[in-house]
Amino acid sequence: MSQHRKNSSIITTASASKLSRRRFMQMSATGVGALFGAAACGGASTVTTAAKDNRVGLQLYTLRSMMEKSVTDTLKLVASVGYKELEFAGFYDNDPKDVKALMDELGLTAPSSHVLLKFMSTDADVEKQIEIAKTMGHKYVVVPYIFPEDRSTDIAGYQRLAERLNKLGETFKANGIQLAYHNHDFEFENMNGQVPYDVLLDECDADLLAMELDLYWTVKAGLNPVDYFKRNPGRFKLWHVKDMDAQGEFADVGKGTINFDDIFAHGELSGIEHKFVERDKTDDMVETIKQGYLTVSRLNDKY
Template sequence: MPYDHSIKKQKPELLDQQRRQFLKLSALGLGVAGLGMASLPVSADIKTAVTTAKVVPGLQLYTLRDLMAQSVTDTLKLVAGVGYTQLEFAGYYDQSPAALKRIMDSEGLTAPSAHVPLEVMQKELDKVIEQALVVGHKYLVLPYLMDTDRKTIDQYKALAEFLNKAGEKIRSAGMQLAYHNHDFEFVKLSGQVPYDVLLNETDAKLVQMELDLYWVVKAGLSPLELFARQPGRFPLWHVKDMDKAGGFADVGKGVIDFKPIFAKAEAAGLHHAFVERDQTDNRVETIRQGFSALSRLLS
């Protein structure tokens, strides 16, 4: 999704309820007990999964963009209170990289990954890399293509060329470039599948993939097919669920069968899995449910 940082799609009364809940939790110190996590029957299993699994539950902060716009510090306290230890940023919300690092350190958080819009990557890659090194990112991800950037297959070919060049520069700085999909990359243009162009015309060492499981299923494909075609190419996943109508659902509350997908995590090359939900009426419950469900899948 593009980063409009808006709350237009939230119902005002529901957003107000979330704000009151958010402030109440902040006043309580945002501990696990304050979030009601102690009442979850799988709490012990969650702790074991987080401490022993190679991959731990992460959170894409786009899910909390309205709360981030109010207070980055309080939002990251909330995230840590739920139990997350890894983040993926979608904008810094006017915070300096050094300030973000201090906040994360104080909450026991790291941010292995960050989304960087194409225009920013094209115009300010050196600055992006400099900031990423301060925050501690290991991956920089191109998250979305605007309509004007994806009208023709030639645009995807040009994008692949750019990604190779950017990926080389990012790799030389000790990080990895990745591309995040939606569903439009799987719609043929001039007889070719754009996602295939990106896979085949980029160097796997320079450009890896952040696979959004929801959007792959939405496109009518199986993540398992992609893993089989390009094993080890998918170190980052977005884990979001789908309701019966094809819309968004909290992880574990929808119709996507995640178990066979996670059974192939090693073959895919998974290093980090991030809960995300683009639109939700209760962001706090979404991240709680996501942490619980993803912990189960990773255990």
Template sequence: MITRRNFIVTTGLATTAVLARPSLAFSMSKKEIGLQLYTLRDELPKDVKGTLQKVAKAGYSTVETYGFSTKDQFWGFAPKELKKILDDNGLKAVSGHYNLGSFLYDGNTAEVSAAIEAAKTVESEFLTISWVDEPFRRNIEDYKKIAERLNQAAKMCKEAGLKLAYHNHDFEFERHNGVTGFQILLKETDKDLVFFELDLYWVIHSGNDPLKLFKENQGRFKMWHVKDKDKKNNDLNTEVGSGTIDFKSLFAEAKQSGMVHFFVEQENNFAINSFESVKSSCDFISKNLI
């Protein structure tokens, strides 16, 4: 992992610093700030190259893609073409959100194979499932079926040199006969193959505690979505550091979570415009959290 810190020659001094502040062990090794490109969904399709240039200038070094389709590829660019644009701007697409709807519902692996090929071409580490439509997540049996399919897709990803992750919203925390869908997914998936991208906003919005999830499922949350809750309207997002979520306490437990990548995401409620918002979030994280 690339760091922005200079190497500390005096080992004894470095060790003392880490002992004095345990979270420093995390901050010294994880300096890449990522952006979920869905944040810029209004700008990106209009100007992919210009938008990614602005992402890099705002301070981001990693991104998470979204919106891939076999028809339009990545906003009109083939995966190989997108990889070059990313490289030209010093960006790495370490993860991507892929809609594997038909596979989750009927087991058709064509979508999975296409997504794997795209993810490999842009040299991602994770292939992340981003969403499950409401008709297919109504009860315990639905979630068990999803878990079974996740295990299957994860095996395909491993064979291709990728890792599979599942991204949550709030609906996974709804109870079905006293059990949440998220509990089922955690229990029924292979912990060595299926990882989770924990959306901190949606966990908290659903009334749950990320720290409790970290403790009970150590090492499974390899990625996070970092987005803040607006102080006046908790249904809205805001720039990281401007809302109600205590990110310092969460980042202090990053190691317990297993987190190796995180991505800023803001879906709405931009203070000035989306570019100013993502820069504000990046600046806050750089100065206060890592």
């Protein structure tokens, strides 16, 4: 998830390829259905080379501008690429029951969903999220992001956050759901010799809070995800598989600089259960999700 997650649009730039611009214009002019149709007809053969028995997940935030236009067409597109698992970041005014019925038709599951803390502020809020999670079949509900205005400026604030997450985790666990936490890079900033992310790891009960490690943001912070696996084996049940280019910006998975071979080779140590492809900003959504699917499928086959 991007630090700019408040924004709902995907930015296109002048450097986008002609194909990217054409796809974007198709989406703008005729809706997601046209884009879905173009994706299904063009380049589908490249997807069929990947192993079909691998579970590869997609964080739907990657396709948020498509989701805003049509959840139905977007999920059809995702299924056509080969994805089997989804991680939601909102339902865009759709009834979760209807979304689940569509997923069942398409052979998709959603083991996880992102829910901001502000939507879990009261007991009634939490009950609502538990009901949605049960409807959708979520195993995990993930706290995705702390907005800058809500972040603590000292370690004591992260200790309070850990206490809150433990309490939330107890409630979710009592209902058969695991709470999890997704990082960006700010959690790794040193605060007078202490690191907020380490505080969350140390002070949150492993049975009450799983970690969803965003590989891009961890590397962006100058850290090696494998080092965290070694120090905290079994804690990282979920990953965001996201790549970085030579300038430190987003890249399609497998096209950047992150050493996914080393990370995937340590998957068992991590405790990994679900891997979600994500790219926060992209000029070509279809190519991004196809490339991510193929790369993660190959890595799954290898490791």
